[in-house]
Amino acid sequence: MSTLQTRHESRTSPPSGPLARKRRTRGKVTARTSWSVGLLALPAVVFFLVFNYLPMAGLVVAFKEFDVNLGIFGSPWNGLANFVYFLESGDAARILFNTLFLNVLFLGATLAAGILLAIMLNEIRGTFFKRASQSVVFFPYFVSPVVISIILQVLLAGASGGGGAVNDAMTGFGLPTVDWYNEPGPWPWILTVVKVWQLGGYLSVIFLAAITGIPEEVYEAGMIDGASRAQMAWRITLPLLKPTAAVLLVLGVGRIFYGDFGTIYAIIGDNGTLFENTDVIDTFVFRALRQLGDFGTTAAVGLFQSVVGFILVVIAVLIQRKYSKETSIL
Amino acid sequence: MSGRKLEPFTVFSIIGVGLAVLCCAVPFWMIISGSFTSESALATTGYSLFPVDFDLTAYKMIFTGPAVLDAYLASVFITVVGTALSLAVTSSLSWVIARRVPGVSRPLTVFSYLPMLFSGGLVPLYLLVTQYLHLQNSYFSVILPLLVMPFLVFVQVSAFRQLPESIFESAKIDGAGELRMFFTIALPLSKPILAVVGLFYAVHYWNDWFMALLFIDDVHKFPLPLVLQNLISNISFTQMLPQLAETATPVYQLRLALTTVAIGPILLAYPFAQRYFVKGITLGATKG
Numbered sequence: 001m002s003t004l005q006t007r008h009e010s011r012t013s014p015p016s017g018p019l020a021r022k023r024r025t026r027g028k029v030t031a032r033t034s035w036s037v038g039l040l041a042l043p044a045v046v047f048f049l050v051f052n053y054l055p056m057a058g059l060v061v062a063f064k065e066f067d068v069n070l071g072i073f074g075s076p077w078n079g080l081a082n083f084v085y086f087l088e089s090g091d092a093a094r095i096l097f098n099t100l101f102l103n104v105l106f107l108g109a110t111l112a113a114g115i116l117l118a119i120m121l122n123e124i125r126g127t128f129f130k131r132a133s134q135s136v137v138f139f140p141y142f143v144s145p146v147v148i149s150i151i152l153q154v155l156l157a158g159a160s161g162g163g164g165a166v167n168d169a170m171t172g173f174g175l176p177t178v179d180w181y182n183e184p185g186p187w188p189w190i191l192t193v194v195k196v197w198q199l200g201g202y203l204s205v206i207f208l209a210a211i212t213g214i215p216e217e218v219y220e221a222g223m224i225d226g227a228s229r230a231q232m233a234w235r236i237t238l239p240l241l242k243p244t245a246a247v248l249l250v251l252g253v254g255r256i257f258y259g260d261f262g263t264i265y266a267i268i269g270d271n272g273t274l275f276e277n278t279d280v281i282d283t284f285v286f287r288a289l290r291q292l293g294d295f296g297t298t299a300a301v302g303l304f305q306s307v308v309g310f311i312l313v314v315i316a317v318l319i320q321r322k323y324s325k326e327t328s329i330l
Numbered sequence: 331m332s333g334r335k336l337e338p339f340t341v342f343s344i345i346g347v348g349l350a351v352l353c354c355a356v357p358f359w360m361i362i363s364g365s366f367t368s369e370s371a372l373a374t375t376g377y378s379l380f381p382v383d384f385d386l387t388a389y390k391m392i393f394t395g396p397a398v399l400d401a402y403l404a405s406v407f408i409t410v411v412g413t414a415l416s417l418a419v420t421s422s423l424s425w426v427i428a429r430r431v432p433g434v435s436r437p438l439t440v441f442s443y444l445p446m447l448f449s450g451g452l453v454p455l456y457l458l459v460t461q462y463l464h465l466q467n468s469y470f471s472v473i474l475p476l477l478v479m480p481f482l483v484f485v486q487v488s489a490f491r492q493l494p495e496s497i498f499e500s501a502k503i504d505g506a507g508e509l510r511m512f513f514t515i516a517l518p519l520s521k522p523i524l525a526v527v528g529l530f531y532a533v534h535y536w537n538d539w540f541m542a543l544l545f546i547d548d549v550h551k552f553p554l555p556l557v558l559q560n561l562i563s564n565i566s567f568t569q570m571l572p573q574l575a576e577t578a579t580p581v582y583q584l585r586l587a588l589t590t591v592a593i594g595p596i597l598l599a600y601p602f603a604q605r606y607f608v609k610g611i612t613l614g615a616t617k618g
Contacts, residue, residue, distance in 0.1 A: 036508040037426050037434060044423035045438075047477050048445060055450025055458055072457060117350060123343035135604045136351045139358075142596050142607075144537035146558045150589045151357045153562070154364065159373045159582040165360065197353065202611070209612040230339035254447060262540050266559065285452050295453055302451030310448045 062303040066295040082300035089297075091284065099257060099280040102188055106195045106260070107252040113196045114203025115241060119233050121204060122211050134208070137201030145266035148194060152267055156180040156190075184277040187268075191278065194263065203248070210244040211237055250320045254313035257305045258282060281305050358593070365389070365587040369580035387580050388587035398557070398588070404469065405536060405554040412473040412535040416482075417528050421520075424483050425512050428490035446480045459545055471545035472538060472553070479534070482527045485613050489523035490516060526610035529603050533596065554592045561585050 062082055064075040086092055117137060124130045140148075157180060158164040167177040180186070214237065222232045261282035268278050270287070281301060288298045360377045367378040368385035392398045423442065427435050455475060465471035493516060501511050517524070539555035546552060552560065561584065 034431065034434065037429065037431050040422040040509070040512060041426040041434070041438060043419045044442070044478055047419060047474075048441060051455070051458070051475050051477070052445035052449065055454035056448065057450075058454025058457060059450050061453060061457070068461065071461065072454075117347070120343035120346045120350075123340045124347060133347050133351045134608075135601070137347075137354050138604065138607070139600060140354055142533050142537070142600070143593060144539060144555045144558075146539055146555045146562070147361075147589050147593055149562060150558065150585055151361060154360055154377045154586070155357065158377065159369075163374075165377045200350070201354065205608050205611050228339065229337045230342075233339065266539070269562070282452070289453060289456060295457070299451070299453040302453050306448055306451055313447050 059299060059303045059306070061295055061299040063300075064296060066299075078296070082296040083304070086297050086301055086304075091279075094276070095279055095281055095284050098278065102191060102264075102278070102280060103252075103256040103260075105188060105192045107249070107256070109192050109196050110199040110203055111245060111248060111252070113200035114207050115238070115245065117200055117204035118207030118211060118241075119237055121208055122237070123229060123233070134201070134205070138205060139201065140198050141202040143198075145262040148198065148263065149266040149269075152190075152194065181271060182273050184274045187274055187277045191264065191267070194267070195260075198263070206248070207241055207244060210241055214240050246320050250313075250316040253316040254309065256312060257309035261286065358597075361586050361593075362590050365583060365590045367583065369583045372580075372582050372586075385583070388583040391579075391584060392587055392591060398554075398591070400550060401552050401554045401557045402591075404551060408469050408472050408538070408553055409532050409535040411469070412476065413528050413531045415473065416477055416479075416531040416535075417524060420478055420482055420486055420527060420531075421517065421524065422512070423478070424486035424490055425516060427483070428487045429508070442478070442483055443480050456544060465545065467546055467548045467551055469546075469551075469553075472541040473535070475541055476534060476538060479531070482530055482610075485610050486520075486523065486527055488613055489520055493519055522606070522609075523613070526606045526613075529606055530610060536596065554588075558585070558588055558592055561588060 058072055061072055061075070063077055063079065064072070065078040065081070066072070067075045070076075121130060121134055124133070154164065155166050156164045158167070164180070166180075170177060178186075180190070218236055218240075219232055222236055227235070258281075261280075264278060264280060265283050265286060268274050268283070285298045285301050285305075288294050288301075360379065363381050364372060364378045365388060366381040366384055366386070368383040369387065371383035371385075372378065423438070427439055427442070429435060459465050459471050459475065463471075463474075465474070497515060497519075498511055501515055506514070537555060539553070539559055542553050542556040543559065546556065549560075561581075
């Protein structure tokens with residue numbers, strides 16, 4: 001990998017001239033400084049080059065008829081054939097729709113849940129109860145998608161496939177039981193509930209930190225004017241959470257083309273009956289790669305995903321920047 | 331704000347938070363309780379809120395054979411080595427960014443955060459690891475692709491920038507170089523934040539199964555989450571467990587027991603680590 005070697009050498013070479021742009025500089029920069037600074041940054045730079053930038057170059061596979069023996073750069077070109085194949089396969093429309101639809105659902109629901117939870121937690125004054133409940137709702141964030149999948153089976157399927165806690169509860173209310181794992185209809189909503197369960201507590205921690213940053217005087221003024229707690233939450237806290245929500249929204253929109261492979265694949269796996277409503281770009285790519293070994297088509301889908309995703313992030317950042325300068329993330 | 335009477339909204343909030351707590355806690359309780367319930371009792375209900383028919387068959391199977399122990403050790407290796415490497419690489423990169431070295435820090439920031447926005451995707455990564463680096467079935471195929479998380483670089487950079495600048499100025503006057511300042515001043519002063527970042531990485535490595543799913547296909551090398559996943563989709567792994575003569579394999583109870591074993595360390599460490607996580611997110615979210 002000689003190309004790689006020369007590339008990172010040029011990156012870590014000492015910066016030219018210590019006097020270049022002396023804005024907010026900490027201390028004087030000597031040749032010795034830049035040498036040791038380069039040494040410290042070296043491992044990370046190599047990591048990013050090998051595992052992030054090199055794969056970007058590897059995306060040329062999308063335009064090739066990949067042959068394992070010839071390698072990425074030795075395989076013959078085949079133009080847009082991989083893209084055409086994907087678009088004509090009949091899966092494209094469904095997968096794109098699922099990816100966008102599910103992610104919009106996830107993003108909206110988790111943000112709303114996070115804000116609601118943070119506002120409710122903020123109402124609670126008893127420190128112990130507040131801390132303990134915050135810990136508990138934060139916990140699902142730290143659990144592997146595989147564990148979530150098992151929890152869902154306990155709730156929806158039980159040991160035999162037709163049971164589970166939810167069906168038992170539904171029977172208790174006189175409702176008919178549902179064979180969840182053979183019924184694609186409700187799955188977008190089930191997955192949304194899972195995402196809310198997984199991320200609601202995590203997001204509430206972020207929003208609660210933002211609420212803590214709101215000056216107390218604002219609330220005092222509200223109290224003098226005779227506002228109730230509910231009115232203060234609705235008219236003071238909620239509007240002041242907008243910048244934080246905007247940043248998270250932008251980050252979320254940037255990821256909107258990435259279908260959260262981990263959670264969806266852990267739960268759905270290769271259960272074909274549910275693909276209709278749950279198959280997203282990531283799961284499609286993974287299956288095509290592992291089961292068909294079709295590198296060209298999957299890379300084409302991946303490239304499409306990266307490019308559209310990138311355009312979406314840039315648009316989102318620009319919009320967010322226009323509306324709230326001080327909270328801009330880039 | 332004392333002497334306030336209990337308003338309807340506060341009552342509503344307490345009830346709402348209480349419900350959220352129940353929703354988050356009960357599923358775990360069902361798993362743990364179910365893992366101690368006999369397979370025959372589980373077969374009729376599928377879950378249990380209390381171990382009615384107390385039974386340890388699944389745990390006996392797990393702890394008498396080497397299969398699960400191996401998976402546990404694999405997970406421990408990935409977590410410990412991965413976290414150590416990640417911490418080293420992340421903190422040194424963050425230090426360089428935090429120092430605001432002209433001509434270096436700014437490009438380095440862009441260089442580190444760009445992969446968050448644009449990625450090569452699954453196929454090139456897969457080809458890189460399997461065809462070029464030949465890391466298949468090595469634990470480093472799980473560790474290396476996850477080595478640096480840009481969000482945690484955010485956290486670490488903002489923590490370094492909060493250290494008082496005067497310390498470094500006086501160190502410089504005493505003749506200390508960047509490396510010396512980093513190792514003898516910045517790192518020791520940043521122990522709490524290193525704990526935060528390290529814990530995030532540790533959870534990440536402990537839970538990872540996607541990289542393992544992609545790159546590890548030797549059943550004997552599966553880390554714990556992959557064993558669990560394997561147990562969901564098929565029962566090939568159960569053949570590796572010691573068979574207890576008196577009963578049939580309690581597949582369902584086994585899943586619950588293995589889940590309990592997998593979340594056990596997180597559950598035990600969580601009460602102590604929780605405040606660090608909150609601190610980390612708060613720092614990353616508000617200062618990033």
